[in-house]
Structure formats: C-alpha cells, structure tokens
Amino acid sequence: MPSRVEDYEVLYTIGSGSYGKCQKIRRKSDAKILVWKELDYGTMAESEKQMLVSEVNLLRELKHPNIVRYYDRIIDRTNTTLYIVMEHCEGGDLSSLITRCIKERRYLEEEFIMRVMAQLTLALKDCHRRSNGGATVLHRDLKPANIFLDVKQNVKLGDFGLARILNHDTSFAKTFVGTPYYMSPEQINRMSYNEKSDIWSLGCLLYELCALSPPFTAYNQKELGEKIREGKFRRIPYRYSEELNTLLSRMLHLKDYLRPSVESILQSSLLADLVADELRRAQARHRRRSADPEKPKPAESSTTPTIAALRLKEQVLRHREKALKEREERLEQREQELCVRERLSNEKLARAESLLKSYNLVKQQKALPLLYSNEMDEGEENVSPGKKVHFAGESKENQRPDQKQSVKSQELGLKKRLQAANMRAQALGEVERLYQLKSWQILGIR
Structure with a gap:
C-alpha cells in the first residue's frame, strides 16, 4: 500500500527554496525521524519535471552508507506536490560547519578532513563505478x-x-549546470566533460574545508571563470600536511585526464587506513543485518564488503598492470626509434667519411701533375739558352688554356665539399652521442 501524507507528522521546516521546502517529519507507524523534500511540480517546466523524476529514480537505485538514503515518495496530484522522503542527517551540512568555523576563528582538524575525503570518495566511487x-x-x-x-x-x-547518467565509458556531458565556485574548467569552457569534473568539484570542496574559502573566488561570474581557466590558487594553510596539499593540487589540475580517479584517490597513502576502516565497518554492518532475524536478508546480487574490497584490489592491480604494460610498450617503441636514428646517423657518418677519402684521393692525384711540371721546368733550365727546344705536346693544337682554371675550380669545389662533410660529420657525431645518452637513460629506467 503506497504511503500518504497523513502517515507522517511535520515537525518543523529545515530550509526552503524556489520550488519547495525541506521539512523534518516523524513517521507515525514507528516514530522514526525523517525528512522530506516538498516540491511543487505544478509550476515546473517539462525539462525540470524530467530532472525531478531522474533524481527520484537515482535515489531509489543508489544504496551506499555514505549517500543519503531514500525511503519513499508521495505524489499529491490535487496540490501538484511531490514529497521525497529521505533519512534525516542530524549533523547538518558542511556549509554550516564551515560558517561556524569562520565565526569561531578555528580550523578543522586534518584527521576529520581526511575522513570526509575518504567517505565522499567512496560515495563517488559508487556513482562512477556502479x-x-x-x-x-x-x-x-x-x-x-x-x-x-x-x-x-x-x-x-x-x-x-543535477545528476546525469552516462550510459557508457565514452559518454560526455555537455550541459552547463552546477555551482560556479565548484565548476570545472571544461564546464566553464562549455566543453564535454566526464566523471573527472566531479573530481575537480571534490577538490574544491575539500580545499574549502581546509582554507574555509573556495580556491577560486571573484566578484562576478566572468572574473570567476577567468580564474578557474587560469587554475592558480594559494596553498592550503601550512597546518595541513604536504601530502594533502599535493593530492588537492592533482585533483585541481586543469587537464582532466591528469586528475586522479576515485580508485587512485582511495589508494593514496593518506587514505589507505581510513578506507580499510570504512570497509571493516561496512562488513560489521552486513554481519549485524544478517544476524537480525526480523530484517530481510540482502539480495544475492549485492556483494559483501569483503568481496567488494577484493574486487577493488583486483581492479587496482589490473589498472596498474595495464599502466605498466603501456609504459613498457612506449619504452620499447622509443628504443626502436632511437635504434633507427642511430643507424641513420651511422650511415650519414659513413658517407661523410667516404667523401673525405674521395677528396684526399683527388688531392693526391692533383699533386702528381704539379710535381711533374716542376721537374720539367728544372729540365728546361738546364738547357742552354742559345737553343730553343720545342716539344710536340707544346704545339698550339695540343695546348688547353682552360686547364688551369678547371683545376682551380675543381679544387675549390672539393674544398667546399670537404668543409661541408666535416661539418656534417661533427653534427652527426653530436647527434649520435645524444642518442646513445638517451638510450642509456631509457635502459636505466627499465
């Protein structure tokens, strides 16, 4: 039998908004304290009604100790009002806690912030990795x-x-929604975004828990967008550890693919012990439910915390194995490229040496005629000046006036080629030395 408004007693109003209010209620059947969101859907547009239906369906599906528990929904068609019944959180919200800390001029303890980070990341993991x-x-x-x-x-x-369902891993949301202070750069730039956008918002939230103010503040939305695109922010107060500051800086990286995933955050040394405690608590809660005869046993499809922890570890190991394999493939490809470049440089160096040998050979061949001509000149000096000796080779028909010019031009050309060959040999030698150094470094890394 569906619930009715009469089944609950309204105690007082916790807060109100544009479409309705949040009230603290008591269930009359067992006096359990709950809250409901009273929403007037009569004035909503069709898209807003669809968003409301999506929220209700999501709340029914998401069952995690760190997600507000959904109990029931009541539709009052006469007054066009929807009541979403949920668990009551007596501790209030983090916004009120930050306001109190500012008034009291005190900071939150790092242990508390790390606990909030661990539980929030586990809740996000249940959303991102159903x-x-x-x-x-x-x-x-x-x-x-x-x-x-x-x-x-x-x-x-x-x-x-404002939640959105992505049907597969390659889906990307594109709508411009959220609170400006915690919007990711890809949302500000109206680009496609995925679950790494939630990681950015989580980083902004945790930064505010530390510094008691968001990492990016401005007097108007345009200036705020420019600051978010720039991505520069002050370090959290030095009372907090460098490891926490480093993790927040990674979560607030401008490039979404360089932000850590929920699994990476949970595996960090900062949260490892806290995550193990949360899993032990979940296991204890599961044992208590199993031991309680009045409560129905959990469905067979729901995994126990121990199995969930083992699956998480298995996913982590697979992720690491995949990353190592990809890195090894990249290094092998890099090594192959270096080998090819080294072979090409050796070939170029061999060609340069061949050119140098050719030049030396030509130079030696050119020196022989000059030596022979000098000997002939000396022989002519020994001949008496009274007699003029004519050789057959010195006739006008056999003389080549352009012979000296061609020899000089050939000599100049060979000198230029020698200089170019020397320069190329030096450059190739330097390139070979750099490639050998890089290959040594890569082999050292491997």
Whole structure:
C-alpha cells in the first residue's frame, strides 16, 4: 500500500527554496525521524519535471552508507506536490560547519578532513563505478551545502537534482549546470566533460574545508571563470600536511585526464587506513543485518564488503598492470626509434667519411701533375739558352688554356665539399652521442 501524507507528522521546516521546502517529519507507524523534500511540480517546466523524476529514480537505485538514503515518495496530484522522503542527517551540512568555523576563528582538524575525503570518495566511487553494473552517474553539483553529516559525523552525499547518467565509458556531458565556485574548467569552457569534473568539484570542496574559502573566488561570474581557466590558487594553510596539499593540487589540475580517479584517490597513502576502516565497518554492518532475524536478508546480487574490497584490489592491480604494460610498450617503441636514428646517423657518418677519402684521393692525384711540371721546368733550365727546344705536346693544337682554371675550380669545389662533410660529420657525431645518452637513460629506467 503506497504511503500518504497523513502517515507522517511535520515537525518543523529545515530550509526552503524556489520550488519547495525541506521539512523534518516523524513517521507515525514507528516514530522514526525523517525528512522530506516538498516540491511543487505544478509550476515546473517539462525539462525540470524530467530532472525531478531522474533524481527520484537515482535515489531509489543508489544504496551506499555514505549517500543519503531514500525511503519513499508521495505524489499529491490535487496540490501538484511531490514529497521525497529521505533519512534525516542530524549533523547538518558542511556549509554550516564551515560558517561556524569562520565565526569561531578555528580550523578543522586534518584527521576529520581526511575522513570526509575518504567517505565522499567512496560515495563517488559508487556513482562512477556502479557495483550493480549500472550506468555511470555524475553528481555535477558537489558543494558543502549538499554534503550532510549524521549524528556520528559520517558523511552523506545528497541532492542529486543535477545528476546525469552516462550510459557508457565514452559518454560526455555537455550541459552547463552546477555551482560556479565548484565548476570545472571544461564546464566553464562549455566543453564535454566526464566523471573527472566531479573530481575537480571534490577538490574544491575539500580545499574549502581546509582554507574555509573556495580556491577560486571573484566578484562576478566572468572574473570567476577567468580564474578557474587560469587554475592558480594559494596553498592550503601550512597546518595541513604536504601530502594533502599535493593530492588537492592533482585533483585541481586543469587537464582532466591528469586528475586522479576515485580508485587512485582511495589508494593514496593518506587514505589507505581510513578506507580499510570504512570497509571493516561496512562488513560489521552486513554481519549485524544478517544476524537480525526480523530484517530481510540482502539480495544475492549485492556483494559483501569483503568481496567488494577484493574486487577493488583486483581492479587496482589490473589498472596498474595495464599502466605498466603501456609504459613498457612506449619504452620499447622509443628504443626502436632511437635504434633507427642511430643507424641513420651511422650511415650519414659513413658517407661523410667516404667523401673525405674521395677528396684526399683527388688531392693526391692533383699533386702528381704539379710535381711533374716542376721537374720539367728544372729540365728546361738546364738547357742552354742559345737553343730553343720545342716539344710536340707544346704545339698550339695540343695546348688547353682552360686547364688551369678547371683545376682551380675543381679544387675549390672539393674544398667546399670537404668543409661541408666535416661539418656534417661533427653534427652527426653530436647527434649520435645524444642518442646513445638517451638510450642509456631509457635502459636505466627499465
């Protein structure tokens, strides 16, 4: 039997917005404290109604200890009002916590921030990597006001009103939605974006938990967009560790493909122990539910935390193995390129040496006629001046007046070729030395 508005008692209003309000309620059947979002869909456009339906369907599907739990929905067609019943988070939201810290002039402890990061990343992992094989879900509106705390200060990710479903890994969202302070550069530039856009918003949120202000602030949206595109921000206060600052800087990288994935964040040394604690708690909760005879046993399709942890480790190992294989292939390709270049440089060097040998040979051949002519001149000097001796080779018919010019031009040409060959040999020698140095470095890396 579907729930009715009369099944709940309204205690007080927590907050209100343009389309409705959020109220604290009590379920009359068991006095359980819950909240509902009261939304007037009568004034909504068709696209906004579709977005509302999508949020309800998403909340029904997403079941994770760090995501606000969905209980029920009530449709009041007479008053065109939709009530979404969800769990009550007694600790308020992170926006109120940051405001209190500013008033009290105090910073949050790094241990608390790391715990928030671990739980939020686990919640995002359930959205980005659906354990039931469903499509990827982008939250697209991560900000302190949408992150809630329960009575034990556990994080609860809520408000999936702007969430979008990506049906496969190659899908990219293109719509301009979200809160400007936490928008990624690709959203500001109206480019396609994927789950790495949520990583940017998560980095902005965690930065604000540390510094008590967003990493990018401005007086208008145009100036804010320019600052986000530039990507420069101050370091978080030095009370926080360098490892945390480095991780936040990676999450706020301008190039989305260089930002870490949810798996990479969870595997960092900062969060490893916290993630292990969260998995142990989930395992303990699962054992308690199994031991409670009144509660139904979980569906066979839902995996236990231990299996989930093993699958996570398996995915991590596969990812690392794939990365190492790709790196090895790149290094092998690079080595092959260097070998080809080295072979070409050796061939060019051999050609230069051949040219040098040819030049030396031609130079020696040119020196022989000159030596012979000198000997002939000496012989003529020994002849008495009274007698003029004529040789057959000195007749006008046998003389070549352009012989000396051709020899000189040939000599100049050979000198130029020798200089060019020497320069090329020096350049090739330098290139060969650089390639050998790079190949040694690559072999050292491998």
